Amino acid sequence: MTTMTYRESVRAGLREALQRDSRVFLMGEDVGRYGGTYACSKGFLDEFGPERIRDTPLSESTFVGAGIGAALGGMRPIVEVMTVNFSLLALDQILNNAATLRHMSGGQFSVPLVVRMATGAGRQVAAQHSHSLEGWYAHIPGITVLTPATVTDARGMLLTALEQPDPVFIFEHAYLYPMEGNLEEGPMAVDITHASIRRPGRDVSLLTFGGSLWKALAAAEQLAQQGLEAEVIDLRTLRPLDRDTLLTSVRKTHRAVVIDEGWRTGSFAAEISAVLMEQAFYDLDAPVARVCSEEVPIPYPKHLEEAALPTVEKIMQAARSLYKGAAT
Amino acid sequence: MxxxxxxxxxxxxxxxxxxxxxxxxxxxxxxxxxxxxxxxxxxxxxxxxxxxxxxxxxxxxxxxxxxxxxxxxxxxxxxxxxxxxxxxxxxxxxxxxxxxxxxxAGKTTPSPSSGGRLRISPAAKKLAAERGIDPAGLQGTGPEGALTLEDIARAATGTVGAATPAPSAERQARMRQTIAAAMARSKREIPHYYLSTTIDMSRALAWLAAENGRRPMTERLLSSILFIKAVALALRHVPELNALWQEGGAVRSERVHIGTAISLRQGGLVAPALHDADRASLGDLMQRFQDLVKRARAGSLRSSELSDPTITVTSLGEQGVETVFGVIYPPQVALVGFGKVVERPWVAEGQVMPRPLVTVSLSADHRVSDGHRGGLFLAEIDRLLQEPHSL
Amino acid sequence: MTTMPSNADAREQILRLLGDIAPEADLTALNPDVSFRDQLDLDSMDFLNFVVSLHQAFHIEIPESDYPKYMTLNSCLAQVTASRP
CATH class of the missing domain: 2.40.50.100 (RNA polymerase II/Efflux pump adaptor protein, barrel-sandwich hybrid domain)
Structure with a gap:
C-alpha cells in the first residue's frame, strides 16, 4: 500500500490520464506556469507542453465553454475551476449547454467533459472562496457529481470520469489536499455508482460525503467509546445517488444523521432526508437529523469559521439526540 | 372515592x-x-x-x-x-x-403531540401493529418521550405470559437496566463527596459476643445490625443526611427508614427499607432484617419497603473489602458503607495493640450537606459504637 | 422415641438445608473440606440462617464461638454426629 497526500493523488490521476490518452488536456486558471492553485499540476507544463496544459484568462464562462466545445469536437478536456464560488460565472455554460446538449440533440451529441473544482471551507479564505455548492450541482439532470473524500477516490474518480460520455463534475474539498492517506490496491479507475460504508455500525447512520467524511468518522470513533455504534456512509456520488446503500443502512440502524457542509436550507442533506422519508419512513425510529453549515456567508475569523461549520461535537450531539440520553 | x-x-x-x-x-x-x-x-x-x-x-x-x-x-x-x-x-x-x-418521571411522560396524536416513531408504530400491541398506554423513552422500537419490543415481551413473574434471566437483564439507570442518574446528577474513618470495634464486638451468649440461638445478632442502628441514631445529630432530593431541593424525612443493600444470589441487588430503624430495638431490627433478606431473595418484598428508604447502608465487608466508595441511590442524599472488620495494629493509650477495625465511609450529596457535617456524622457513629449497650 | 440418623442421612439433611439457603448452587460439586462460605458465596446472614437450621434440624445448641466448626461439610458432619447422645 502506498501512502500519499490527496494532492499527490489528484496529480497522479491527472498524469495518468494525460499519459494514457492523447485526447486528454488540462486547462484553467494558473494550471500551467503556476502549477495549479493547489499545486495539482506542478511541473506538468514542462512535462506535457503548452498544448495540453493550458493557462486560461480569468473568465470561467469562456474556458468552461471552450471545454464543452472541445469535448463536442472529440477531445477529453479536464477543466479546472479554482473554486466552486467562481464556477457560478460558468453556470450558464454548465446548465444550459453541457447538461442539455445530449437531450436537445436527440442523442446526437455527447459532451465528455470533466470539470474539477475545489469546494469547502476551513482554511480562512473567507466568504468568496469557502462555500460548498456541490448540492446545487446535484440538482442538475444530465451531469454526474462526484465528491471524492479519500486518496484512492481522488485519483480513481478522475480516471473513471474520463470514461463517461457525459459531463462529470468533481468537487475536491480544499481542506483535504494536504491530508495523507493510503492508496488502496486495485485498478486505478474506481466504481462511481455506489456509496461506501466507511465504518460499519448498528445504532445510527451518519450519512455524509467529501470533507465531512473525516469529521463523521472521528465522531463515530468517540461515540463508540460512549457505547453508540455509528455506521458511516460516504455517499461519494451525489448524482446519480446510490439510494440503496443508504436505505439499507438506515433500515438497519433506524436512525440517521446527515452531515453536509452546505447551508441547511435547500441543502443536499435535505434531499437525503426526503429520500429517507419517502423510502424508509416506516423504518425510522427517530426524526432524521441534519448537521449543516450555519446560514451565514462563511466567516473569515478562525473561531467564527469553525463555529459556522459542522464539527465532530455537533455530529455527536445530533447522533445522541436521536436517543433518549439527549442530555448527556 | x-x-x-x-x-x-x-x-x-x-x-x-x-x-x-x-x-x-x-x-x-x-x-x-x-x-x-x-x-x-x-x-x-x-x-x-x-x-x-x-x-x-x-x-x-x-x-x-x-x-x-x-x-x-x-x-x-x-x-x-x-x-x-x-x-x-x-x-x-x-x-x-x-x-x-x-x-x-416528568421528563419522559408519554407525550401526545399537539392534536392529541400519540408520539410514536414510524418504525415503532409499524412494529406495534405487527405484534398487535396498543401503544396508547405505553411509556416512551425516545427523544421527547416518543415511543421507540425498543419500547414496543419491551411491551411485546411483557405482554406474553405477563401474568407470571418474568423468568429470571430476563428479570436479571431488566434489573441490570434498572440499576444502570439509577446509578447513571446518580452519577450524572449528584455531586458526591466521600469521607471515611476507621473505627475500633473491640468494645462493640465484645459486647456483641456477650449479648449473643445470652440470647437463644434463633435471636442472635449480626454486627451489621449494630451498624444499621448506629447509623439510624447518628442521623438524629445530622438530620440533613436523612432526606430526599425532590424538585430541586432536599426534603428532610422525620422518620428514619434505612435502605439495606441486599445482593441477590443470581446477581443484582435491592435495597429495601427497615422502617423507623432509630426507634427499633436491636432484636426487633435483626428479626426484620432476617425477614427482609429472605423475602428479597424470594422476590416477595412489599411496596413500602422498596419505595421509601431515606438513606442506604451497604456492608460489603462480606467479600473482604475494607472500604466502600458508594454510589448514592437517588433520590436519597447519602449512603453509608461498612467494610470488613479486620484485625490491625492500633494505638491506644500509647501502646500498639491488635484491634478489630472497621472502615466506615460516607458518600453524600454535596448539594445537601458539607464535609464538615458529614465528618460529624461519622464521628457520631464511632461514638455510638463505643457504647454498644446504648444502641 | 426418635431414631438417630445414619451418617449418610445426616449428610443428606445438611445438604438439603444448604440447598434451602443457596437454591441455585450445585451441591454435588461441593468440596467437603472447603468452607461453604467461599464455595456457595454465603454471607453472614446466610451462614447464621444455616446454623440456626442445623440447630432446629438436629436439636443441637451451638454457641457462637463454635460457629467456625460448621464451616465445611465434613466438619459439620463431625459436629452433628459427635453431638449424638
Missing amino acids: AEFVMPTLGADMTEGTLVQWKKREGDRVTKGEIIAEVDTEKAAIDVECHVSGIVERLLTKPGDKVPVGTVMAVIREEGQPAAVPSQTPQAAPQAMPPHPASPS
Whole structure:
C-alpha cells in the first residue's frame, strides 16, 4: 500500500490520464506556469507542453465553454475551476449547454467533459472562496457529481470520469489536499455508482460525503467509546445517488444523521432526508437529523469559521439526540 | 372515592405488571393491607393499600402492564355511597407524575403531540401493529418521550405470559437496566463527596459476643445490625443526611427508614427499607432484617419497603473489602458503607495493640450537606459504637 | 422415641438445608473440606440462617464461638454426629 497526500493523488490521476490518452488536456486558471492553485499540476507544463496544459484568462464562462466545445469536437478536456464560488460565472455554460446538449440533440451529441473544482471551507479564505455548492450541482439532470473524500477516490474518480460520455463534475474539498492517506490496491479507475460504508455500525447512520467524511468518522470513533455504534456512509456520488446503500443502512440502524457542509436550507442533506422519508419512513425510529453549515456567508475569523461549520461535537450531539440520553 | 394507582417502587420504575389482585370487587380492605402483587424490573412486590374501604372496581386485569400512576382500582372509603356506574372512572392510563420523589418521571411522560396524536416513531408504530400491541398506554423513552422500537419490543415481551413473574434471566437483564439507570442518574446528577474513618470495634464486638451468649440461638445478632442502628441514631445529630432530593431541593424525612443493600444470589441487588430503624430495638431490627433478606431473595418484598428508604447502608465487608466508595441511590442524599472488620495494629493509650477495625465511609450529596457535617456524622457513629449497650 | 440418623442421612439433611439457603448452587460439586462460605458465596446472614437450621434440624445448641466448626461439610458432619447422645 502506498501512502500519499490527496494532492499527490489528484496529480497522479491527472498524469495518468494525460499519459494514457492523447485526447486528454488540462486547462484553467494558473494550471500551467503556476502549477495549479493547489499545486495539482506542478511541473506538468514542462512535462506535457503548452498544448495540453493550458493557462486560461480569468473568465470561467469562456474556458468552461471552450471545454464543452472541445469535448463536442472529440477531445477529453479536464477543466479546472479554482473554486466552486467562481464556477457560478460558468453556470450558464454548465446548465444550459453541457447538461442539455445530449437531450436537445436527440442523442446526437455527447459532451465528455470533466470539470474539477475545489469546494469547502476551513482554511480562512473567507466568504468568496469557502462555500460548498456541490448540492446545487446535484440538482442538475444530465451531469454526474462526484465528491471524492479519500486518496484512492481522488485519483480513481478522475480516471473513471474520463470514461463517461457525459459531463462529470468533481468537487475536491480544499481542506483535504494536504491530508495523507493510503492508496488502496486495485485498478486505478474506481466504481462511481455506489456509496461506501466507511465504518460499519448498528445504532445510527451518519450519512455524509467529501470533507465531512473525516469529521463523521472521528465522531463515530468517540461515540463508540460512549457505547453508540455509528455506521458511516460516504455517499461519494451525489448524482446519480446510490439510494440503496443508504436505505439499507438506515433500515438497519433506524436512525440517521446527515452531515453536509452546505447551508441547511435547500441543502443536499435535505434531499437525503426526503429520500429517507419517502423510502424508509416506516423504518425510522427517530426524526432524521441534519448537521449543516450555519446560514451565514462563511466567516473569515478562525473561531467564527469553525463555529459556522459542522464539527465532530455537533455530529455527536445530533447522533445522541436521536436517543433518549439527549442530555448527556 | 379513592384511587389505587400503580405505585412507584424505586426511583427509576416507570411501569409495572399486575400479577394478581389479592382482593375482589366488594371486598373490604384496610390501610396497609396487601391489595395486589405487582411485577417490576426487580421483583414481584406485594403492594399495600393506602386507604381503608370497600374495593369498588378493579380496573386492571392480571397480566396488564401499566405505567406508574395509572389508576388500577377504585376504593370506596368508609361512609361513602356506592358510585353510580356512569361515574366510574375510565381505565385510561394517566400520564400524571406519580411520585414527587421521581424527577425522571416528568421528563419522559408519554407525550401526545399537539392534536392529541400519540408520539410514536414510524418504525415503532409499524412494529406495534405487527405484534398487535396498543401503544396508547405505553411509556416512551425516545427523544421527547416518543415511543421507540425498543419500547414496543419491551411491551411485546411483557405482554406474553405477563401474568407470571418474568423468568429470571430476563428479570436479571431488566434489573441490570434498572440499576444502570439509577446509578447513571446518580452519577450524572449528584455531586458526591466521600469521607471515611476507621473505627475500633473491640468494645462493640465484645459486647456483641456477650449479648449473643445470652440470647437463644434463633435471636442472635449480626454486627451489621449494630451498624444499621448506629447509623439510624447518628442521623438524629445530622438530620440533613436523612432526606430526599425532590424538585430541586432536599426534603428532610422525620422518620428514619434505612435502605439495606441486599445482593441477590443470581446477581443484582435491592435495597429495601427497615422502617423507623432509630426507634427499633436491636432484636426487633435483626428479626426484620432476617425477614427482609429472605423475602428479597424470594422476590416477595412489599411496596413500602422498596419505595421509601431515606438513606442506604451497604456492608460489603462480606467479600473482604475494607472500604466502600458508594454510589448514592437517588433520590436519597447519602449512603453509608461498612467494610470488613479486620484485625490491625492500633494505638491506644500509647501502646500498639491488635484491634478489630472497621472502615466506615460516607458518600453524600454535596448539594445537601458539607464535609464538615458529614465528618460529624461519622464521628457520631464511632461514638455510638463505643457504647454498644446504648444502641 | 426418635431414631438417630445414619451418617449418610445426616449428610443428606445438611445438604438439603444448604440447598434451602443457596437454591441455585450445585451441591454435588461441593468440596467437603472447603468452607461453604467461599464455595456457595454465603454471607453472614446466610451462614447464621444455616446454623440456626442445623440447630432446629438436629436439636443441637451451638454457641457462637463454635460457629467456625460448621464451616465445611465434613466438619459439620463431625459436629452433628459427635453431638449424638
